[in-house]
Amino acid sequence: MTELRLPGETRKLGNSNLVIAPLAWGMWRFADNNRSVSDAARLVHTALDAGITLLDTADIYGFDGKGGFGDAETLLGKVLAEEPALRRRMVLATKGGIRPPLPYDQSPKYLAEAIDASLQRLQVETIDLYQIHRPDILSHPQEVAQVLDGAIAAGKIRAIGVSNFTTAQIEALSHFLTAPLVSTQPEISPLRIDCFENGELDQAMRMNLVPLAWSPLGGGQLVNPETERELAVATALDRIAETQGKSRSVAAYSWLMAHPAGIVPIIGSQTPERIAEGAEALTMRWTRQEWYAVLVAAREEGLP
Numbered sequence: 001m002t003e004l005r006l007p008g009e010t011r012k013l014g015n016s017n018l019v020i021a022p023l024a025w026g027m028w029r030f031a032d033n034n035r036s037v038s039d040a041a042r043l044v045h046t047a048l049d050a051g052i053t054l055l056d057t058a059d060i061y062g063f064d065g066k067g068g069f070g071d072a073e074t075l076l077g078k079v080l081a082e083e084p085a086l087r088r089r090m091v092l093a094t095k096g097g098i099r100p101p102l103p104y105d106q107s108p109k110y111l112a113e114a115i116d117a118s119l120q121r122l123q124v125e126t127i128d129l130y131q132i133h134r135p136d137i138l139s140h141p142q143e144v145a146q147v148l149d150g151a152i153a154a155g156k157i158r159a160i161g162v163s164n165f166t167t168a169q170i171e172a173l174s175h176f177l178t179a180p181l182v183s184t185q186p187e188i189s190p191l192r193i194d195c196f197e198n199g200e201l202d203q204a205m206r207m208n209l210v211p212l213a214w215s216p217l218g219g220g221q222l223v224n225p226e227t228e229r230e231l232a233v234a235t236a237l238d239r240i241a242e243t244q245g246k247s248r249s250v251a252a253y254s255w256l257m258a259h260p261a262g263i264v265p266i267i268g269s270q271t272p273e274r275i276a277e278g279a280e281a282l283t284m285r286w287t288r289q290e291w292y293a294v295l296v297a298a299r300e301e302g303l304p
């Protein structure tokens with residue numbers, strides 16, 4: 001059976017001028033355990049040396065329920081201040097719009113201030129990709145669009161993305177934006193397959209949005225499967241991984257990358273060896289039969 005295409009070495013971030021590699025690295029867990037600036041720098045180097053270009057953070061990363069808001073951005077800012085040349089090697093992505101203890105806030109004043117605060121913490125003049133982290137259903141998309149377009153006009157951000165938006169919310173925000181949306185960031189993994197059939201990836205392809213997959217290993221659950229379903233998905237991935245001499249996590253990344261929407265998995269590991277290993281996903285091959293076998297395991301029922 002013919003094999004599915006390999007992901008290209010690079011791809012454009014939607015209709016922007018930004019070019020990214022087919023794998024990204026995420027910093028949700030970056031500020032955990034009081035990581036030192038030198039350890040943080042080592043992780044950034046590891047990701048960039050592995051060929052990863054898009055680094056994904058958020059203003060809320062580091063928040064532990066009580067404090068720590070902004071800590072992941074601040075840590076990356078310190079790394080960049082110590083080694084400014086790193087900035088040119090990365091496509092810097094962050095997010096805002098979640099405001100603890102209030103859940104979500106994208107009112108114009110707050111959102112504009114959140115962008116400025118991220119720039120300050122990151123110690124950069126421009127954010128390449130600014131994403132709305134989760135939709136605030138109390139903000140009108142026209143007002144959100146005005147703030148985001150204004151930030152582009154002011155040179156504060158280069159491109160706009162969303163995360164955890166429904167297809168209708170993406171359509172509404174896009175309608176009011178002057179700059180095109182370039183990315184969407186839903187949870188996608190072999191354990192989280194909703195977007196394959198709920199229209200999200202179809203919309204991404206139609207609108208030329210890069211789907212950035214958060215928690216591509218199910219937050220690590222795929223590596224330590226517990227339920228019957230998780231075990232079945234892990235077994236289906238292992239079957240292919242073993243024949244190609246790869247690990248299960250590499251197989252999971254490449255399974256996502258084989259989708260025609262050009263899914264970009266965001267590696268969440270903060271272990272240098274595991275980040276570097278991710279690059280092996282670029283050379284894994286899938287037949288349709290093998291790909292669908294993983295989907296069927298995740299669906300827990302055969303195809304109709």
Ligand code: NAP
Nearest residue numbers: 026027028163214215216217218219220223268269270271
């Ligand atoms: P993940 O890749 O699904 O899970 C990573 C976790 O799995 C880490 O704790 C890692 O531990 C663990 N792990 C265990 N064995 C591993 C192995 N062999 N290889 C790789 N990892 C292994 O991703 P995630 O951290 O949940 O999320 C990834 C990124 O998605 C985040 O950093 C963030 O950028 C983004 N995200 C976005 C949202 C959103 O709402 N937009 C939500 C969640 C996450 P070690 O670190 O010890 O290796």
